[in-house]
Amino acid sequence: EVQLVESGGGLVQPGRSLRLSCAGSGFNFDYYALTWFRQAPGKGLEWVGTIRSKAYGSRTEYAASVKDRFSISRDDFKSIVYLQMNSLKTEDTAMYFCARVGIQLWFVMYSYDYWGQGTLVTVSP
């Protein structure tokens, strides 16, 4: 059974850092790209960033709202993808989901077929 389990969320003060983890199981982790999405309370879904598989150079891309503050990395041996969040702002408060990219091509990634349950990040003084 494919599973993605996020962890590492919590309450943090503005300007501080937090690292989220997403552990995968039940599939060939190194084959897939993984993406972080977030959802502010009562709001819609927002793409945060993506890390491609090693076959595509483990390339990372980020939304403009988090670029230069957030970074994504992966440890294929442990089947974990990380989201390092620095210089956190109150507007980063959200549920953070990781999701598996079902179809990864050189020019497009689509079909997010498995999602974790999410981990809540609250940024507050």
Place this chain on the structure above:
Amino acid sequence: DIVLTQSPLYLPVTPGEPASISCRSSQSLLHIDGYNYLDWYLQKPGQPPQLLIHLASNRASGVPDRFSGSGSGTDFTLRISRVETEDVGVYYCMQPLQTPLFTFGPGTTVDIK
């Protein structure tokens, strides 16, 4: 960035009746390969989103056949042939064409009358 709009934003439904949701894109999602790059997701209360449809009209594995997607270019529709109570939640369209700048529609809340 590609902007997606959905209508209606709120849809009260009667179990057993059909329902449809529209998603309109600010740019064509039809790629030169002939595919329309649009996904549909359902987020049930308290749960993460789940994939319903990819490439505008292809049901994901395990999705009941009462769900169907159609459309091309900039106009897309998700249809539920006979709504069941378990279908309540927020439906999102999402465009992956501008990978990795994925964008979602605002969501359509489906609720039972």
